[in-house]
């Protein structure tokens with residue numbers, strides 16, 4: 001989808017971080033926007049950042065709720081008459097070992113990160129197929145191809161998103177709908193601030209220090225991430241890495257998958273001993 005001017009983009013997770021910057025940049029390129037999030041106040045903040053003269057509709061939608069996502073898709077068609085692109089971006093994480101993760105936290109992450117993307121894809125696909133050319137952009141992560149310790153639910157859900165994307169790419173070959181699987185590295189957003197930290201592991205995983213560690217480690221701004229994702233969309237890329245750390249990790253995974261996993265495991269053990 002080279003030319004974005006006048007295209008209608010449905011975007012989830014638009015109240016913060018990467019989603020908010022995607023909304024601002026897409027509006028700047030002349031897209032009509034249908035933005036959605038659970039955070040109503042954050043959506044209002046995003047609306048205030050958008051230029052005048054662009055048609056924008058804003059919806060409070062919980063992407064984990066299938067009915068709400070399908071209702072939203074219908075409302076978007078009623079309001080904008082068409083949809084050319086869906087960006088399934090909303091996401092959450094939980095920080096805990098698999099042994100100590102509560103099932104409710106596993107389900108919370110899976111329902112938003114995987115099922116939210118599945119519902120968004122299936123709800124919009126019939127409308128996307130009616131357009132001359134259309135895009136599905138589903139945000140996975142580097143955790144979608146390389147798992148990190150104490151991130152089990154997120155690792156599993158993001159791997160599932162990658163598998164969903166790869167399946168869609170195969171199944172939608174030779175149609176008008178392109179699929180882009182997006183894999184960001186560390187991006188400076190609220191993802192860790194908004195994450196759940198398991199109670200029983202509080203002495204090992206202290207939230208303020210993890211947030212601080214993440215803020216230092218994440219080198220790519222949300223604005224830069226959004227511009228890389230839009231470039232990938234415009235080129236109909238099947239796979240888009242975001243950030244130098246994602247590119248390096250991808251290379252290391254290909255060169256020495258088990259060695260890399262062992263090294264990350266050792267670093268994890270050392271950080272536990274130092275905790």
Ligand SMILES: NC(=O)c1ccc[n+]([C@@H]2O[C@H](COP(=O)([O-])OP(=O)(O)OC[C@H]3O[C@@H](n4cnc5c(N)ncnc54)[C@H](O)[C@@H]3O)[C@@H](O)[C@H]2O)c1
Pocket residue numbers: 012013014015016017018019036037038039042061062063064089090091092112139140141142183184185186187188189190191192194218
């Ligand atoms: N920040 C990173 O380092 C990083 C790395 C890889 C992938 N990602 C992915 O990028 C995407 C955007 O995350 P971000 O980093 O901008 O984080 P963020 O926390 O700043 O934004 C996530 C947005 O999703 C919304 N959201 C959460 N649950 C929702 C629900 N049930 N329904 C609707 N909206 C919901 C939040 O309200 C928030 O506005 C996520 O899928 C995340 O997993 C982020």
